[in-house]
Amino acid sequence: MGKKENDKLCIMIIPHTAKVKKFSIPSWLPKVVSIAIGLIILFLSLFISNLHNSYESLKEKYNIKAAQVNALKAENDKKNFQIFNLKSENDKLREKSAEIDYKLMEIDKLQRELEKIAGIQSPSRGKLLTKTQGLQDTESTDELRILIDTLDLKKKELQDFIVDIEERFEYLETIPDLWPTHGRLTSKFGMRQNPLGRGRQFHYGIDIANSSGTNIVASAKGIVIFSGYKRGYGRTVILDHENGYKTLYAHNSKVLVSVGDRVEKGQLIAKMGSTGRSTGSHLHFEIHENDKPIDPLTILK
Ligand SMILES: [Zn+2]
Incomplete structure (x- = not known):
């Protein structure tokens, strides 16, 4: 019996009032329980430590992610700033483009005025070569390309126009439309009473x-084909303007150019006088077109 009795533990609960309660449990149970508790504690502490490690690793991961998020935010801010800058660049570009457009229109106006003055048309023949209007919605790069093309066209057009104008002015230089002197117009072209007979x-x-x-x-640019005394005309200069026009300047007191000289429009060629068949100091001025005298007043400006 003894050994069997030893294998059991007796637990008695003695309340104040009721009967004593008596349990008997196997004697190994406390040991097993304490080992189990020990194991649970060990397990729990391992679990906690594991949890702690997981937490630390999560925290680390979170920190890395947070740093990445911050970096992304900074990147985004930078991009936003760049976009803002690009937008303002774009605005500036548009402003510039509008400015250039305005300048192109101004150039065009000037061209039209020059056309009127020179009596010719520029190569654009009155077409406005400004940047197409209503391109506000296009990409600024497209706008820039169009603008560059337009400017290129305008440059070529202006170069051609300048050549045309130069040729025109060169031609106008040879038209005898400049008054050869100043004074009183005492006699016109046509039939008149003979002043000396x-x-x-x-x-x-x-x-x-x-x-x-x-x-x-000189009433126009040309070459001196006569310079000297001419019967009736006195001291005379005759210019050939090499475009069908010739001019004659008579009754001079002095001639200042020689045959073969090239003279510019407005160049001093003689001094007024009364040589030849003349009643007083005056210039007798003739214009010949294809060797026929014409009324100078139809050409002089
Ligand atoms: Zn005369």
Whole structure:
């Protein structure tokens, strides 16, 4: 019995009032229980430590992620700033483009004025070569490309126009439309009473009277084909403008150019006088077109 009795433990609960309660449990149970508790504690502490490690690793991961998020945020801010800058660049570009467009229109206006002055048309023939309007929605790069193309076209057009104008001015230089002197217009082109005799005769030029020695200038650019004394005309200069026009300057007191000289429009060529068949100091001025005298007043400006 003894050994069997030893294998059991007796637990008695003695309340104040009721009967004593008595349990008997196997004697190994406390040991097993304490080992189990020990194991549970060990397990729990391992679990906690594991949990702690997991937490630490999660925290670390979170920190890494947070750092990445911050980096992304910074990147985003940078991008936003760049976008803002690009937008303002774009705005500036649009502003510039509008400015250039305005300048192009101004150039066009000037061209039209020059056309009127020179009496010619520029190569664009009145077409406006400004940037197409209503391109506000296009990409600024497209707009820039269009603008560059337009500017390129305009440059070529202006180069051609300048050549045209130069040629035109070169031609205008040879048109005898400059008054050869200043003074009083005393006689016009056409039939008139002979001032030195009887009857009527044809006057092949105009007379401009002023004091002796008044400057006489070339009415247009040309070459001197006569310079000297001519019967009736006195001291005379004749210019060939090499475009069908010739001009004659008569009754001078002095001639200042020689045959073969090239003269510019407005260049001093003689001094007014009264040589030849003349009643007083004046210039007798003739314009010949294809060797026929024409009324100078139809050309002089
Ligand atoms: Zn005359």
